[in-house]
Amino acid sequence: MSSSFRSDMGTDPYDSVGDDRWIIASASDRGSSRGEIDSLLHGAGYRVRSTDLRHVAIGLEQLESTMVGDQCVASSAEAIHYNPSDLTAWVDSMLSELAPDPHLLRHPLSTAAANTWADPTQQRPSLHRLENHHQHRNVPAVSLQSMDEEEDAAIRLVHLLVSCADSVQRGDSEMAGSLLDQTRLALARVNTGFGIGKVAGYFVDALCRRLYPPPPSATGGGGSAANLEILYHHFYEACPYIKFAHFTANQAILEAFQGHDRVHVVDFNLMHGLQWPALIQALALRPGGPPLLRLTGIGAPSPDGRDALREVGLRLAELARSVQVRFAFRGVAATRLEHVRPWMFQVAPGEAVAVNTVLQLHRLLGDRASPEGGDAAAAEPIDTVLEWIVGLKPKIVTVVEQEADHNKPSFLDRFTEALFYYSTMFDSLEGGRVGGSHRGGQQQQQTVVAAVAEAYLQREMCNIVCCEGAARVERHEPLARWRDRLGRAGLRAVHLGSNAFKQASMLLTLFSGEGYCVEEVAGCLTLGWHSRPLISASAWRADDADDASPPRDHQTLVLQDHSSSITSGSNNVVDGDDHLHQHSVMRSHMGSSDRINDTGSGSSCSRV
Amino acid sequence: MAGSNEVNANECRMVVPLNTWVLISNFKLAYNMLRRPDGTFDRHLAEFLDRKVPANAAPVNGVVSFDILIDRTNNLLARIYRPAPPNPSPATTPLADFHRPPSPDPFPVIIFFHGGSFAHSSPNTAIYDSLCRRFVSLCGAVVISVDYRRSPEYRYPCAYDDGWAALKWASTEPWLHGGKDAKLRVFLCGDSSGGNIAHHVAVRAAESGIEVSGNILLNPMFGGNHRTESEKRLDGKYFVTIQDRDWYWKAYLPEGADRDHPACNPFGPNGVPLEELPFTKSLVIVAGLDLVQDWQLAYADGLKTAGKDVKLVYREQATIGFYLLPNTDHFYEVMEEIKHFVTSNL
Numbered sequence: 011m012s013s014s015f016r017s018d019m020g021t022d023p024y025d026s027v028g029d030d031r032w033i034i035a036s037a038s039d040r041g042s043s044r045g046e047i048d049s050l051l052h053g054a055g056y057r058v059r060s061t062d063l064r065h066v067a068i069g070l071e072q073l074e075s076t077m078v079g080d081q082c083v084a085s086s087a088e089a090i091h092y093n094p095s096d097l098t099a100w101v102d103s104m105l106s107e108l109a110p111d112p113h114l115l116r117h118p119l120s121t122a123a124a125n126t127w128a129d130p131t132q133q134r135p136s137l138h139r140l141e142n143h144h145q146h147r148n149v150p151a152v153s154l155q156s157m158d159e160e161e162d163a164a165i166r167l168v169h170l171l172v173s174c175a176d177s178v179q180r181g182d183s184e185m186a187g188s189l190l191d192q193t194r195l196a197l198a199r200v201n202t203g204f205g206i207g208k209v210a211g212y213f214v215d216a217l218c219r220r221l222y223p224p225p226p227s228a229t230g231g232g233g234s235a236a237n238l239e240i241l242y243h244h245f246y247e248a249c250p251y252i253k254f255a256h257f258t259a260n261q262a263i264l265e266a267f268q269g270h271d272r273v274h275v276v277d278f279n280l281m282h283g284l285q286w287p288a289l290i291q292a293l294a295l296r297p298g299g300p301p302l303l304r305l306t307g308i309g310a311p312s313p314d315g316r317d318a319l320r321e322v323g324l325r326l327a328e329l330a331r332s333v334q335v336r337f338a339f340r341g342v343a344a345t346r347l348e349h350v351r352p353w354m355f356q357v358a359p360g361e362a363v364a365v366n367t368v369l370q371l372h373r374l375l376g377d378r379a380s381p382e383g384g385d386a387a388a389a390e391p392i393d394t395v396l397e398w399i400v401g402l403k404p405k406i407v408t409v410v411e412q413e414a415d416h417n418k419p420s421f422l423d424r425f426t427e428a429l430f431y432y433s434t435m436f437d438s439l440e441g442g443r444v445g446g447s448h449r450g451g452q453q454q455q456q457t458v459v460a461a462v463a464e465a466y467l468q469r470e471m472c473n474i475v476c477c478e479g480a481a482r483v484e485r486h487e488p489l490a491r492w493r494d495r496l497g498r499a500g501l502r503a504v505h506l507g508s509n510a511f512k513q514a515s516m517l518l519t520l521f522s523g524e525g526y527c528v529e530e531v532a533g534c535l536t537l538g539w540h541s542r543p544l545i546s547a548s549a550w551r552a553d554d555a556d557d558a559s560p561p562r563d564h565q566t567l568v569l570q571d572h573s574s575s576i577t578s579g580s581n582n583v584v585d586g587d588d589h590l591h592q593h594s595v596m597r598s599h600m601g602s603s604d605r606i607n608d609t610g611s612g613s614s615c616s617r618v
Numbered sequence: 619m620a621g622s623n624e625v626n627a628n629e630c631r632m633v634v635p636l637n638t639w640v641l642i643s644n645f646k647l648a649y650n651m652l653r654r655p656d657g658t659f660d661r662h663l664a665e666f667l668d669r670k671v672p673a674n675a676a677p678v679n680g681v682v683s684f685d686i687l688i689d690r691t692n693n694l695l696a697r698i699y700r701p702a703p704p705n706p707s708p709a710t711t712p713l714a715d716f717h718r719p720p721s722p723d724p725f726p727v728i729i730f731f732h733g734g735s736f737a738h739s740s741p742n743t744a745i746y747d748s749l750c751r752r753f754v755s756l757c758g759a760v761v762i763s764v765d766y767r768r769s770p771e772y773r774y775p776c777a778y779d780d781g782w783a784a785l786k787w788a789s790t791e792p793w794l795h796g797g798k799d800a801k802l803r804v805f806l807c808g809d810s811s812g813g814n815i816a817h818h819v820a821v822r823a824a825e826s827g828i829e830v831s832g833n834i835l836l837n838p839m840f841g842g843n844h845r846t847e848s849e850k851r852l853d854g855k856y857f858v859t860i861q862d863r864d865w866y867w868k869a870y871l872p873e874g875a876d877r878d879h880p881a882c883n884p885f886g887p888n889g890v891p892l893e894e895l896p897f898t899k900s901l902v903i904v905a906g907l908d909l910v911q912d913w914q915l916a917y918a919d920g921l922k923t924a925g926k927d928v929k930l931v932y933r934e935q936a937t938i939g940f941y942l943l944p945n946t947d948h949f950y951e952v953m954e955e956i957k958h959f960v961t962s963n964l
Contacts, residue, residue, distance in 0.1 A: 048637050050943045055669020055744035056641070063636050070643045077650060087651075087660070094667045097644060165714050512662040524693045530666050540695060541672065541685050541742055 051097075058097045069101035076108050091508040093533050164206050167196045168429070171210060174217055175425035186221055190214065208440075209433040212468050213425075216475035223476070234313065239281055241466035246284060248456075248463035249439055250526060251545045254514055254537045255368050256285035259408035261510045262549035263364045264292050266406035270362035271301045276355055276402075278347065278370040280307030283322040285366070287329050294333035301362075302336045306355045311343040319343060347374055348391035352398045363404040371395075371492070372411055375485040378419050396499035400552050407501060407550040412486040413536055413543040416474045428474045431544070435467055438539035441525045489534060489546040501550035505533030630856050633907065633935050635945050641745075642939045646857045649738060653865050659737055659770050670742045675716075677702035681754045683747070684716060688764075688787045694780050695765040697741040699750045701758060717793045724797035724964045726759040726805055726831070729784055729819075733810030735839060735866035736769045736777060745942045752944075753807070756953055757960045762788060766815065770869035774881045777811070777870075781819040789828055803964050805832045806898075809941065811870075813838025817884060817917075824895040832963045833900040834956055836941055837908055838917065841867055842883040843876055846912035856907040856937045863910065883913075885920030892924040899927035901959040903941075903952055906934035931955050 048060050058066055089107045094100055170193040177186035193214050200207035246252045267273045273293075277285070286305060293300040305326065312318045319341030330337030342354045347370060357363055374392035399407060414431040418424050439460050473484040493503070514528045514535060525540045536543035631639060648667050652660045673683040683699045703715040719725065730753070732739050732746040739746060741763035750761045766780035788794050788804055795802050806816035806823075813835035823830045841863060853860045864877075871879050878886045900921055904914045921928040933940070933948040940948055 050945060051637050051641060053744065053748050054641055054942065055671065056644070058637075058640065063640055067636060067640050067643070070640065070647055073647055074643075074650075077647070091663070091666065094648075095669060097640065165717070168713055508663055508666045511666040515662045515665065528665070529670055540687060540693075541697075543672070 055095060056097050057095050062098045066097050066101050069098075069105055073101060073104055073108065076105075092505040094530070095532060163196065163199045167193065167200055167210050168206060170196055171213055171217070171429060172422070172426055175422050178217065178220060179421040183221055186217070190217060190221070205437060205440075206433050209429070209436045209471075212432070212471055213429055213475065216472045219472065220476045236312075236318075238469075239318075241462060241469065242281055243284075244459050244462035245466040248460045250518060250520075251537060252284070252368070253517060254528070254535075255410035255545060255547055256288065257517060258506060258510050258514055258535055258547040259366055259368065259410060259549070260285065260289045260292065261513065262406055262408050262504065262506060263289060263366065264296070266364060266504075266549075266551070267293070267301065267362055268296075270405070272304075272358070272361045273301045273364065274304040274306065274355070274357055274361040275364045275366060276306045276308070278308050278365070278367040280309040280319060280322055280341070283307065283326050285368070286326055290326065290330050290335055290337070291333060294335045300333075300335040302338075303330065304338045304340070304361070306340045306342060308342045308344060308347070308350055310345055317341070348395060350395075352402055355402075357402060363402050365399050365402065365404045365407045367408065368410040369412065371409060372417070372485045372487060373483040375417055375487065377479075378417055392495070393499070396496070396501075400500045403552050405551060406504065407496075408547070409492060409496065409550065410545065410547045411489070411492060413488055413538070413546045414486045415488050415491075417485040417487050424474060428471055432467060432471050434539050434542045435544060436464065438525060438544070439463055439467075441539070489531070489536070489548065492546075492548070496550055500553045502553050503533055504549040504551050506530070506535050506547065506549055511535060630937075633856075634937055634940075635943075638937075638939070638943050638945060641943065642857050642937070645939075649862070652738075653862065657770060657865070657869060659869065661771070664738065668739065669744045670740065671744045671747045672742065673697055679751065679755065681751045682716065683751070685742075689780075689783050692767070692780065692783070694767075694783055695741070696784055697747070697750070697763045697765070699754045699761040699763070701754060719793050719796050720760060721758065721796065722798075724801070724803055726757050726803050726960045726964060727788055727794050727796075728753055728757070728759045728761045728805045728807050728834075728960070729781070729788060729816075730761050730763045731766060731777075731781060731806075731808030731812030731815040731819075732763060733808065733812045733837075733839075734768070735863075736811040736814075736870040737866060738768070741765050749809075749942065752953070753956075756957045759805075759960065760794060769866070773869070773873075774871055774875075774879075775818075777815050778818045778822070778881075781806075781815045782822050785819055785823060785828060785830075802829075803831045804829075805834055805960060805963075806830055807834040807836070808838070809836035810938070811839045811866075812836075814840060814881070818881065820898050821884075821890065821892070821895065824892075824897045829896075830898040832959060833898055834959065835900060835902045835914075835917075836952075837903065837905050837910075837938055838914055839866075839910065840883060840913040840917050841877045841910060842886050842913060843878045846910075848912040849909050852907065852909035856909070858909050858938060860909070885916060885923075889920075892921070892926060897921075897924070897926050899929075899963065901929050901931065901955065903931045903955070904933070905936035905938060905940055905948075906932060907937040929955075929959070 046060060048056075048058050048063060051058050089104060091100065092103065170189055174186050174189035174193060177183075177189060193210075197207065197210060197214065200210070202208050202211055242252075263275065275286075275289070277283075283305075290303065293303060305323070307319055307322065309319050320339075323339030323341055327337050327339055340356070342350060344350050371392065374390065374395050376390040376392075412431075414427055416424050416428055416431070418427065470484045473482060474486075477483075497503075508530075511528060511530055514537065518526045518528060518537075527538055527541060529536050529538070529543060531546075534546055534548035536546045538544045634642070652664045652667075654660065673685045675682055675684055680702050681699055682702045683697055685695055685697050688694045688696050698716075700716065701720045703718065703720070730746075730750055732741060732743065734743075741747070741750075746763060750763050753759055753761050762784060764781060764784045767776040769777075785804065785806070789802055792800075794804075797803075806820050808814070808816040816833050816835055817838065820830050820833050845860065849860050849863075852858075867877050867882055871877070871882060877883060878888055880886070880888045880890055883889065900918075902914065902918045902921075904911050904918075908914070915930070915932075918928050918930045931952060933952065936946070936948045936952075940946060941952060944950070
């Protein structure tokens with residue numbers, strides 16, 4: 011089972027970025043700080059301004075009056091809840107949903123009655139200042155094997171790995187080498203079948219690679235885009251993280267597209283387009299009929315003359331045709347995201363645009379400046395890209411990212427974080443599989459899928475540990491930092507509601523591993539293993555999205571697993587010419603003027 | 619209930635501070651939405667609405683927490699809280715330091731069972747995370763908050779089994795055995811349904827020879843078939859109704875059982891006599907505005923009659939959940955009682 015901690019990080023101010031900044035209002039200040047958040051309720055997970063307390067209390071009483079007996083449950087089953095932490099908004103929205111006509115309230119409170127709450131001077135000053143313990147979100151779970159020896163060996167192994175990373179950071183390669191040898195010995199005494207033992211092996215290899223990098227020619231073949239797609243696909247199958255990402259993002263996109271009859275989705279990483287069949291189906295079924303859907307898929311160029319993007323587009327077009335959704339596809343091939351320009355999407359006026367980025371934005375980050383220097387002042391690629399995303403005036407931007415801080419300035423910090431993050435990840439692969447009740451043959455297939463999924467993760471881990479500079483693309487940052495960044499770029503958070511949460515939870519019940527958990531945090535959803543969040547999904551819109559968005563609808567996505575239909579889909583691809591004629595499948599291609607060439611290093615790694 | 623609502627509301631508002639009233643009313647209302655008349659429970663909505671906090675290996679007010687898996691077969695998780703270890707040297711990891719005793723002297727280990735009437739909440743629910751952290755600071759304790767299986771998905775005796783598993787686990791952890799005699803000084807503590815669980819786990823401990831230093835029961839959840847005077851008098855007045863109590867018992871007890879089942883009514887007609895068992899000493903805290911107080915008082919009496927050591931702390935003006943926010947006198951008084959009980963039974 012995973013064992014994970016972050017090293018104590020009191021010094022980095024970025025670690026104290028919480029998803030909600032608030033001002034501590036101690037009771038002794040209560041008279042002067044009426045506008046501030048009630049600190050005691052904040053400790054309980056609720057943000058209510060002291061000045062709003064009475065309003066909320068009255069609202070709660072009114073809600074109770076409208077909810078009587080069985081009617082209470084029945085009517086509330088229809089309601090969708092947003093941001094339960096914000097009691098003021100929650101109460102108001104529940105009231106408007108369940109009691110639209112205030113005159114129907116049974117026991118309207120007189121203002122006199124409304125003021126009869128207990129005298130606040132009865133409250134004692136709080137002896138404990140509540141600190142912002144919503145910081146440090148990404149501290150993962152720990153578990154211990156029951157046998158002392160096993161436990162000691164695991165602890166020792168972690169200790170060795172971290173010490174080794176520390177020597178690497180200090181440039182003491184002799185010490186590092188010697189520690190690596192000791193680590194290999196320690197590895198022999200630990201169960202490498204699961205938990206820290208399994209992932210430690212990969213980290214030992216990664217450290218080794220960093221200390222003694224192989225010559226450039228040796229790294230050539232492994233990084234091809236086609237291989238990566240295979241790994242990704244197995245990762246998709248082996249655990250629910252990507253499915254969760256797709257599903258949650260689609261729900262937000264669907265809601266944002268309400269009332270629009272021309273919609274355009276920009277997908278930052280098309281791969282096999284696994285995300286889109288469900289959306290196409292949902293659009294087909296929406297009341298009022300489907301819109302015209304355009305999909306622009308960004309992806310890596312195909313090396314061997316194939317046009318992978320186009321092939322995916324054709325399959326999606328076929329599906330769209332079968333459910334009578336007018337559909338058009340465009341592919342944009344680029345080796346690096348920052349080379350993409352918005353004109354390549356050819357967004358038409360009047361289109362509702364959705365930008366979908368699943369595990370992509372972190373690739374645009376650079377080195378974080380040291381804490382003393384504050385955030386990097388120079389424009390990073392992320393800023394440029396966020397700027398043009400906002401410029402597209404999207405109705406919705408869906409962002410899915412790993413919930414971890416693998417972009418800290420200190421190598422040792424990154425290493426330790428990654429060690430615990432990936433050991434939890436690997437645990438979930440193991441746990442999700444073992445709990446299954448499949449027959450023998452399927453069990454074997456599951457083993458293969460899980461093993462390849464591990465290879466996918468190993469690539470990420472290796473990148474974090476071995477690479478620096480432009481080659482290090484796995485620069486994961488936690489949700490709290492993304493919130494800040496996206497907020498500064500001019501995006502405002504859109505709360506994912508209880509509907510998305512419920513459907514995500516139901517998705518999890520399809521997986522037999524009981525350890526997965528979905529959580530709601532300030533409008534975003536996270537999926538994790540045993541209370542350690544591993545992936546987060548959030549939705550955003552431009553600050554000044556002018557047209558009033560249509561009222562949120564309760565339409566929900568039909569939950570379907572389309573992965574198998576895609577992989578077997580190659581048999582179903584209709585003749586290309588037929589398509590071009592019927593669906594104007596557009597393809598921006600790849601005249602050499604469009605092809606983005608990259609002189610960068612791809613998968614080769616440089617040593618620090 | 620309809621006609622007297624306004625009277626009820628007025629009385630209730632007078633005894634609790636405004637923010638406490640908002641907190642508990644919010645729970646009440648949300649919980650109303652989750653209980654379905656057919657006995658099923660909207661678990662997804664419950665998890666969505668529940669405010670949770672992650673574990674935190676960095677010290678906050680001198681307390682750190684981390685989650686562990688106690689029992690893989692049942693996915694039994696617990697969150698452990700302990701005093702922050704002294705500043706580690708750069709070469710050690712927090713993981714190693716967290717598994718050392720917090721002190722060379724005897725220290726209490728509190729196994730905590732959160733409340734929620736067997737159906738709601740988890741160790742990572744914010745209110746319970748706060749409470750456990752407070753216990754660490756109060757008593758210098760290591761607190762183990764158990765993520766027991768909840769009803770209606772898991773009925774009796776699952777919660778007790780999980781509590782028992784946690785106690786057995788604690789008894790095998792070397793770092794929890796403190797003092798020169800390397801002894802586990804364990805207290806079983808819980809509020810509402812957690813108090814009920816603490817009692818039953820203590821019975822099992824007494825039957826199996828594991829020594830428990832003390833039980834701390836905060837507004838423990840007990841009941842029985844007949845309606846007591848306090849239930850009738852306080853029904854619907856202070857956030858809780860007889861109807862919801864009935865629902866939760868129905869959801870927890872085995873199908874077909876009634877409220878005189880020993881899980882619900884340990885000193886009732888079907889109770890297990892404790893006279894011969896080395897059952898531990900108890901601190902029972904009863905809120906004067908809790909409608910099940912007659913059952914709680916009867917529980918304390920039952921212990922006394924069986925010759926067991928019990929201290930009863932009764933707070934007239936306290937409602938359910940008074941121990942969740944530090945804004946009343948009874949909050950601080952009760953915390954002192956708990957501290958005294960723990961430190962004098964180490």
